[in-house]
Amino acid sequence: MVVVIAVLAVGGLFLFRPRGKGLPPVEAPPEPQIPDLRVPPQEGPVDREGGTTTTLPPPEEELLKAPEIEVPPPSAGRMVRLRTRLSRSQNVLGRGLLELLSRDRLDDDVWDEIEETLITADVGVAPTRAMVEELRTKVKVLGTRTPDEVRGLLKEELLKQISPDLDRTLRTSSHAGRPAVLLVVGVNGTGKTTTTGKLARALVGDGNKVVLGAADTFRAAATDQLQTWGDRVGAAVVRGPEGGDPASVAFDAVARGIEESADTVIIDTAGRLHTKTGLMDELGKVKRVIEKKAVVDEVLLVLDATTGQNGMRQAQVFAEAVNITGIALTKLDGTAKGGIVISVQRELGVPVKLVGLGEGPDDLAPFDPEVFVDALLGD
Ligand SMILES: Nc1nc2c(ncn2[C@@H]2O[C@H](COP(=O)(O)OP(=O)(O)OP(=O)(O)O)[C@@H](O)[C@H]2O)c(=O)[nH]1
Numbered sequence: 037m038v039v040v041i042a043v044l045a046v047g048g049l050f051l052f053r054p055r056g057k058g059l060p061p062v063e064a065p066p067e068p069q070i071p072d073l074r075v076p077p078q079e080g081p082v083d084r085e086g087g088t089t090t091t092l093p094p095p096e097e098e099l100l101k102a103p104e105i106e107v108p109p110p111s112a113g114r115m116v117r118l119r120t121r122l123s124r125s126q127n128v129l130g131r132g133l134l135e136l137l138s139r140d141r142l143d144d145d146v147w148d149e150i151e152e153t154l155i156t157a158d159v160g161v162a163p164t165r166a167m168v169e170e171l172r173t174k175v176k177v178l179g180t181r182t183p184d185e186v187r188g189l190l191k192e193e194l195l196k197q198i199s200p201d202l203d204r205t206l207r208t209s210s211h212a213g214r215p216a217v218l219l220v221v222g223v224n225g226t227g228k229t230t231t232t233g234k235l236a237r238a239l240v241g242d243g244n245k246v247v248l249g250a251a252d253t254f255r256a257a258a259t260d261q262l263q264t265w266g267d268r269v270g271a272a273v274v275r276g277p278e279g280g281d282p283a284s285v286a287f288d289a290v291a292r293g294i295e296e297s298a299d300t301v302i303i304d305t306a307g308r309l310h311t312k313t314g315l316m317d318e319l320g321k322v323k324r325v326i327e328k329k330a331v332v333d334e335v336l337l338v339l340d341a342t343t344g345q346n347g348m349r350q351a352q353v354f355a356e357a358v359n360i361t362g363i364a365l366t367k368l369d370g371t372a373k374g375g376i377v378i379s380v381q382r383e384l385g386v387p388v389k390l391v392g393l394g395e396g397p398d399d400l401a402p403f404d405p406e407v408f409v410d411a412l413l414g415d
Pocket residue numbers: 222223224225226227228229230231258261307365366367368369370391392393394395399
């Protein structure tokens with residue numbers, strides 16, 4: 037009892053010392069890039085008499101207990117697992133086209149409807165025209181069509197527009213004794229930080245050692261968010277002061293990756309859409325600074341599939357500022373406009389490499405054109 041009172045008195049004094057709002061009662065602030073290994077103090081439970089009892093802090097060994105590190109699943113076959121998430125696009129685009137093309141008489145009005153369906157699903161004007169023309173010719177040759185033939189025809193045309201032969205491999209393996217470096221760029225709000233975290237998770241699940249660089253120094257929340265993603269899978273997160281130089285964070289992250297013999301360093305950059313020159317300068321500097329230590333293997337542009345033409349215009353600004361090597365198309369589960377896969381590749385001239393198909397931590401999949409088209413048309 038005496039000991040409890042003494043501890044409470046000392047603890048009380050300590051608690052009332054002036055400190056930052058909302059900070060937990062720990063002795064010293066944690067080092068920026070080291071996950072907080074301490075267990076937060078427990079609230080005292082209410083005792084039978086209605087008062088509260090105070091639980092003494094657990095012994096030192098327990099305080100230093102490492103947080104549970106998750107073992108994420110590997111990324112292979114994810115698009116198959118997640119294909120039902122494309123149901124909105126399937127209903128509008130896939131089913132719509134199948135129904136129209138199965139009609140007995142395909143007059144101009146029906147072809148107009150086919151064209152409209154493709155345009156509404158964000159396929160883009162030029163690819164729509166090309167598809168309609170090809171379909172018209174092939175339908176003429178076929179004459180009467182069985183449902184299987186219609187499906188086969190559509191599959192062939194959609195696949196052709198998605199260019200299944202494009203190289204969609206994400207270069208994430210270390211080379212020449214250095215980690216692969218991925219820069220993640222895009223407008224804030226597109227799911228950039230989430231995608232960086234999900235990608236890190238997928239790579240860890242595939243057996244890679246990953247270091248994350250929180251170079252979006254303009255948004256403190258983005259850094260904290262990335263820290264949480266990293267902590268969950270045991271990936272180190274290199275962060276800088278709020279408003280600090282993104283290039284310096286990127287440099288430190290790559291240095292840490294080399295030091296720790298990591299396979300992949302993923303750098304989340306700031307996505308403020310100011311002027312194109314400003315963006316060019318900023319991303320150019322980040323890239324130049326990284327190249328003092330390693331090679332930038334991938335520049336992934338994150339694009340929100342639900343933003344349509346507006347998102348595409350913003351994406352173009354990024355594509356002009358930096359040499360994009362792949363697109364991560366997010367929120368494809370929340371849209372009927374799955375045709376954006378076709379238009380974005382065509383407009384930016386780079387393949388979609390990853391797709392976001394939900395809010396869950398493992399809802400990011402390597403893009404597989406064949407699975408995508410099958411999902412649109414329904415099995
Ligand atoms: N349904 C769905 N939601 C997603 C997907 N990717 C991200 N999100 C969600 O989108 C929400 C908003 O994300 P964002 O506002 O872009 O946040 P962020 O990831 O921090 O993006 P930045 O602002 O660029 O750092 C979050 O709740 C994410 O879980 C996806 O593929 N599908």
